Amino acid sequence: MAGTAITGTPPLLQAEVRHDGRLLAPWALLTTLLASSSMLYPLIFPTDEDRSAFAAAVGSNPAMAIIFGPAFDLSTTDGFAAWRSLALGGLIAALGVIFAVTRATRAQEDSGQAELLASGVMGRAARLMAAVWMCLVFAIVLGLVTGLVTVAFGGGWNATMLLAATMTATAWMFTGVAAVTAQLGSDARTANSLAVATLGVLFIARGVTYALDAPDWVIWINPLGWMTETKPAVDDDWWPLLAAVALTVALLVVAFVLQARREFGAGAIAPRPGPARGRDRSTWRLALRLNRGPMLSWTIAFIALGLVFGYLATSVTDILGGDAALQQMLAAGAVTDAELVSAFLVTILSLVGIIASIPGVQTMLKVRAEELDDRLEPIIVTATARPRYYASNVLIALGAPAVYMLVAGTLMAALAGAADVGVTFGDVLLQAAATVPAVWTVVALSVAVVGARPHVALAAWAGVLVSFALTILGPTFNLWDWVLAISPYWHVPNVTSADADWWGLVWISLVTLFFLMVGFAGFRRRDLATQ
């Protein structure tokens, strides 16, 4: 029986690889770039003094630990590579396979493609099997390419290959997670959201546990913690990877059992009859309704982020207490606690801002998806002007991230303000508000892309990627200011500093305005998508 369930897997796998291979390649490219670019470390930080100063800077900003995980050893190039690429490389690899698994399973059922396949000579489990195999093999390829290229640029063999293997292992585990969520959600979007949310929670949890020096067991209950505990270039432990393989197998077993039990096209949650009459009677209500689900999830996510980062802010000084170099600087009056805390807050709020721009871009890409699915056409042929339709969506794309920023900001402000660490409630909230214009610039780019150049809709993500690369990764490259200034977050002033320059916000808002005008003009003038 098990034999017939997967009949037809090989030809399906072949078709899948041909169809999806191109979409997977960029993820491997990203991890390779991330790891191999770390080999520039000797150029950026040539001397031991440079490196220990850099280590002190990293150590003094827990925001960095949340994103990159703990820095075990920044004195060597391999240690730097491990610190900078392990957490993010795993994140990238995991996202790649999550989307691939969902694309090859749930998304096909949504589009009806799978129905054609299911009626052919094919076992019930063949589609899931093909998707899983593709991703497992892809994860190995990703690890090999990342590892070998990095070694070619000068990485140490053992440390580099272990680092690359953690990315493969993370991708394996999330192939398993996505295989399970594809059975739970009854459409592709739900399946993706469940898997990405799992990844996000584990990722932030790992960062926070290391930043707070939490007890060992907290690290070990998090599968992503196993990856960090391999400590490439320091301990070079390979055995935690075995746990990842075991978890992958367990998740896949669960996925196949769930898959065998459910009916075609159905999920764990069955749809019920809805209202016969509608209350949503404007484009604004429609846009709100289409974004309702994601808005709820993101609000919860930002409440969580606000609490976590707010708590972290209150303990910044404790965390830094162990750092000898920093203690000297504090004692000498070179820096104050309040300065450290506010530097931390600027960085972490930039990160929160970058995350907040993601739902904004998603809202704009949803407009494009609606157009491609022929659901924009019936709206436009009513007495609805195009700018009005676009404006309803742009309002949500800009408004929701601003609200998320203020939600997270208020929670951080409440926690940090109450903890007597040298910043007030008003400072933190004002800092969060000052970050909002930068978020808008990034989202406005997607408004311009979807309005004027929808064929390259992926370019809508450019703002998010560039601001992340420059604002979060940029400092680890010691980049020049004029390069860093490309990211709108660079222009966000530190509101507690006496010489805060507010003009930066004016400039980036002019850019925002320009993007919005391009987007509206484009959407008004262009042909709508036809099949």
Next chain:
Amino acid sequence: MGEIDAVIRVEGLTKSYGRFQALKGVDLVVERGQVHGFLGPNGAGKSTTIRVLLGLLRGDGGTATVLGMDPWHDVVDLHRRIAYVPGDVSLWPGMTGGEAIDLLGSLRGGLDEARRAELIERFELDPTKRGRQYSKGNRQKVAIVAALASDVELLILDEPTSGLDPLMENVFQEVVGEAKARGASVLLSSHIMTEVESLADRLSIIRQGEIVQTGTLADLQQGSRTTIHATFARPVPDAALAELSDIHVDGLRMTATVDASRVGDAMAQLTPFGITALTVEPPSLESLFLRLYEPDADERAS
């Protein structure tokens, strides 16, 4: 001829996608109060023309006027007065059919509550199901109800019944007939012969981006041929078959075609040979289509 009251007037409309020329100078006139059939093979440019009329696409050249307005510039005012049913209806997966009807109706400026209820009843539509649960035919019913429940001057229907069963197809024809009786004009693109035959006052046939024929059904049948099946008592000599063509003789049975205007003459020549059985088929719309859709139809059409 005097100025006719046209709801749609298209002259020399062109539209290209890159190097592919989808419309090569379309001329189309739809008179007020009429149902105008818009026919043509797949990919001939029907939907492209309709999308230009709806202001979804912008024509490259020529002019298009709908209800006296420019469909690209006067979008909002124009759309208040027209309703559209596409052939491929896509609904919001999580929204019920009833909600979609109300949303689209409100965006058009309100709908007739009594007619909404009546149409849902007649089309046997369950408005509490969600978009993703509907079959193709049911999605189409949602779009039809949404369009026909509002009081509009012009209905633009692009293969509106391609997923409906024959019973619902009948209901659809009744409903469009009622809309016409209320004074609405209709542009109806369709592949269903009976639908066009029973509803359309005039027809336009488009092929490869150009209108090749336009007129009433009778006009279009003018140049086409009637089919005669006959059985004779005695063999018919070749001389008596002069008016006929496409002749197939099988013993005493014969099938042939004759120019529609010469049926009488042909009968006069055949009667002396003792006709024992006879059927005369006027040119059907179907044979007309087949003739006009054929790639070599150009010469005959022009």
